[in-house]
Amino acid sequence: MSTSPVATWDTIQDVFYRKDTVYDMSWSIPDLSDYIVATAKNGGPVAMIRDERKIMLLGRHAAGKPKIYVYTSSGILLSTLTWDLTPPVLLHFTSQNLIVLSDEGLYRVYDLSNPTEYKQYTLGSEVSSVGIIEAQAWEDGLVVLTGDLQFLEVRRWGGGRAVPLCPSELKELPASWTLLSPDKSPSGHVQVLFSINDTIITLDALERIDQHVSRGPFSQIRISPNGRFLALLTVFNTLWVVSSDLSRNLSEVDVSQWGDGQPDRVEWCGDNAVVIAWGGKVAVAGPGGDCLIYDYPPSAHLVGETDGLRVISSHVCDFIQKVPDYSLAVFKPGSTHPAAILLDALDHFERKSPKADESVRYIRAELADAVDTCIEAAGREIDSYWQKRLLRAAQFGRAFIDLYNPSDFVEMAQTLKVLNAVRYYQVGIPITYEQYTSASPTFLISHLVSRNLHLLALRISQHLHLRPDAVLKHWAIAKITHASSQSIDPSERGIADDHNICSAIVAKFQKEGKRSVSYAEIAKKAWEAGRTRLATMLLDHEPRAAEQVPLLLQMKQDKLALGKAVDSGDTDLVYQVLLNLHSSLTPGDFFHLLDDSLSPNLTPAVNLLQVYARQSDRELLRNFYYQDDRRTENGCLDMEEAGESASVEKRKERLGEAARHFGESKERAFESKMAEDAQRLLTLQDSYQNELSTPTHQYYFASLSVDAFIHALLVGGFSKRAEKVRSDFRVPDKRFWWVKLKALAEVKDWDALEVFAKAKKSPIGYEPFVRHLLKVGEPQKAVSYVARCDAKARVDLYVECGEWGRAAELAREKGDKGRLEQLKRQAPTGLAQRDVEEVMRRPGK
CATH class of the missing domain: 2.130.10.10 (YVTN repeat-like/Quinoprotein amine dehydrogenase)
Structure with missing residues (x-):
């Protein structure tokens, strides 16, 4: 049975402190x-x-x-x-x-x-x-x-x-100084406190403030773990404890009574007491001048913690702290707290004494509080015997409570299992329950991982139901780093070695990480260690293409990176890879990579490149077509750019290029001829435009079709030039007659139209003359051409021209009485009807 916890307790003015020996040191440092x-x-x-x-003495340390x-x-x-x-x-x-x-x-x-x-x-x-x-x-x-x-x-x-920081204005070294980190500083920024003469100066990036303390100089300045208090030791061996803003005086003690000379070190024991060390003594100072003195070798090192003080000497590692309230409630001599009675009841129960029942009945109303206190007290004990004893007492008391949530009990049991594992001397992390809860379990796991204690960190993660990703990732990187640190040229490592490491990592991840761990960061470390092949193997197991692709690009695995991006179906990622490769590779290498005859799986990337280049980089698209021997596509691109260009010279240049590209393919002779004709037409249009334009009137012929060009020339009165265009571009008679008809009607040159109609037999007939003149609102002019139209259509054409009487006369001449009756019925006005009736009343045929 372990000794009672109170065996290590001492008091200062009714405040209990304890000193527990955590380890006997394994080193041999005297x-x-x-x-x-x-x-x-x-x-x-x-x-x-x-x-x-x-x-130092010669030979005491190695040279x-x-x-x-x-x-x-x-x-x-x-x-x-x-x-x-x-x-x-x-x-x-x-x-x-x-x-x-x-x-x-x-x-x-x-x-x-x-x-x-x-x-x-x-x-x-x-x-x-x-x-x-x-x-x-x-x-x-x-x-x-x-x-x-x-x-x-x-x-x-x-x-x-x-x-x-702000200028210090120091003329000599300060007697002492300390810093307030941003989390402890009231301003949220770093502050420096230094002692000069009899005062303290606070300093930050913006200002220097004299606190006008007038009790210095101070040989030691220490900030408490919570940042709320300062311990100031004067050169006259007076310990002064104040608030961190120096506004409140909390205690003042003369420490010269406890030892000779100036103390070597001052540290806080949690936020409750100040510890002073000099010579072979470590003194815990009380506010009223009392103290606890512990003897250590003169070189003992003090480490202030949030809930106590670690003392490391050449022989032991001790922990000094104020006894926690939960431990006081249970173990304080003469305690009548329900938790102390519950622990006593457990002793009676194990001895089968009837006093156990009496004790439980006595605290029945406060049994839940007793159970909770025993659970919390278990967390504050270092000795595993008393941890188990207190949890056993809590379990015993729980049996007498009808409704009690056991989650705190279970959580404490889990936590103590973790703490005892890391406190084991071969691990050597004497973290307390208070430190563990304030720093979080992930901090402890990170600490274990930093020491390569991966198995223990993994088991703790599983025990606490935490994701093991960080542990597994660090383990994999350490495995690769260790293998790569061996003096072997990376080029001499066989594929089997890389395969074995990759298989081990993947198997471990799948077993412990449930396939949720990212491989990309591990692959990057492998690549940085010169293990490119291993990095590629690991990336094959990375499910997220967005993680795979950037690293593959860094590794110059260009085709693989592009293939992974295509497989992901993420067009943004494909574009990212394409643009990256376009900027980093020579044009020849870039287009060779995209050769879909060599890599059919990259066809979607090729298509996306064309979409992007057509919208944003035509020169890139042109180079791609050239490298891929796509003459027809290049010709089409030239035609498209010619149509979009506002510059006539640029358009002529692009049309010439289009004709050349089409001409390089036997199947595109027609397209080549069309491009040449378009270039020739544009050249002629540009020439006429320059010749015919005057300061008062500007002609615009560029971009017009052949028909529209002829029409514009005719409207402008340049009939000879129109005839030349007709001749040069072999415009058929029917098309030319249609164009000239519309042009002369547009300018209302009726005489010219009449001459044109009589020049020779119309290849389009004369009905188009009538109908077009009607269309442009000239029915009187249209009537003159009806007689030249086909006889079958004349009656209807006269009607359309509004000449109902002439239509009736023509029907009467044909002896078509039915049509006469029809005209009479259809006449839209009384006047038109009288004209028809008058024709019908005429004697004769």
Whole structure:
């Protein structure tokens, strides 16, 4: 049986604190004072490098370039990194990376999952020239104090520019300084607090404000985890705790009574207490001057957490915290809380004592609260024995409640299983329940993945019913990176090796990821590692063409990329690929790729290219037709452009090209001749237009058909030129007579029309003369041509001209009495009817 939890408890003014030993360290480091140490939050790893500013005994450390050692919180070595730059001034952990900054302004971002690979950035030549004295960082950036005593901010870890904050006006180094990250700063931007003389200055990008504190100088400034409080240690060893805006004084304690000399370090223990370390002592300070003192080696390293303090020494990793309220309710000596009584009832029940029933009856009204408290208290215990004991008590109490939702119980059991797994010393992540809930399960999984603990991360994801995509993706990339890091020329790797890796990744994804994981990012990593064939194999399993195609283009797998885009049925994606290839390939390579005789499956892409080029890039379409030996299509394109062009010269040029393209094909001789005729006609029209136009009257013949051209010339009075056009273009007599009839009628040149009609026998007859003149509203002129028409049609034509009497006379001459009667009945007016009757009354035939 484990010892009682209260065995590690101590009190400060009725407030309970506890110190639990989490690990006995596995390393063999006798003294941490030789190192610059950095520790990740939430139970993360420890990084250290020899402090070259300190004088050390010869032989105490290995010769050669400095090494950065990364350990778990249990002291197990994770990796060793060689540092070949100038001495570092900062080691800092983000959630995924280790940041190391040199005093010349160079910093490296190490990926914890593959620490041999890093990205290096510089803060600029100006920073390099003055150097860096100190630096502090947060999750997304850092602030440096340069050699010229100015503060610079760097946002994010991608090589961003160092942005100066407001001038500090420092003449000497500040006694101490700290930064407020954007999530803790009241302004939402980075702020720097530094101590100079007896005051504190706040500094950001816009202003420098003297807080007029008058209690300094301060040798240590620390912000609480929630950003609401400041712990200020004066050079006179007075610990002053105030609100972060320095407006409220919370406590003031003289710490010189607890130790000699100036303290080495000040840290917050959660948001509840301040811890001071110097010599071999670690003191938890109470507000009234009381404290708890723990003995450690002089080099113990303090790590402030959201709910406590991690102490890492050469021998142990401890966790100090204020005892949680749930634990107090259950375990505080003499507690009468229902949860404490429920735990006691469980003891009686297991001993088969009747007092168990008495205890349950006593707290019956508060049994639900007792169960809830036991569940929450289980989460706050590190010892698995007491976790199980408290959950057993909750389960026991639950049996006496008629209606109780067990989801909290189940969730806590799941969470504790996860926490115990990662707290195991070989994993070495002593994360607490409070840290776990505030950071989220995905943070923990990300932490495990960054250490390549993929199997554990995958099992936790499954246990918590989380999507395993991120874990599987990282595992696949790590597998490819590891295989590629071996000293083998990529060109010497056989297809079997790529196939084996691809098969392993696909099988794992299908088994664990339910086929929802994207292969594109993994394929990109394979390509970046020189494994193009493996990348192509992986992309074959990517179901989303929008993810496949861009990477295939990057890999220069042009035909495959276009084929995938076509197969997707996404026209926008096909256009994207076509335009990308058109801009990156030579015309010959581009059109060879689209040769549908070589790749029939690309025919839809070829069709889409033609649609796009016809609308937006005619030169591209022309080149495509030329490369594909499509003479007829090129000729049609020339004809189309000739019709669209406003320039006569351009149209003549395009018509000539069309005739040439059509002429290159025996089957298109007719089209070639038509294009030549069109060019010849346009040339003649342009010539006449220039010859006949005057300053007062401009003629426009271009774009007219042959008939319309002749008509325009006749209307203009240029009959000889019209005859020439007729002759040059072999216009048939019937068409010419029709055109001239309409033209002379349009200009009302009745004499010319009469001469034209009498010139020779009309090839179209004379009925068209009558009907056209009627159409243009000239019935009197039309009558003169009726007598020349066919005898059978004259009666009707006279009627159409309104000459009812002449129509009746003609019918009478024919002896057609029936038609006379019909004319009489159809006469539209009394006058017309009298004309018909008068003819009918005449004697004779």
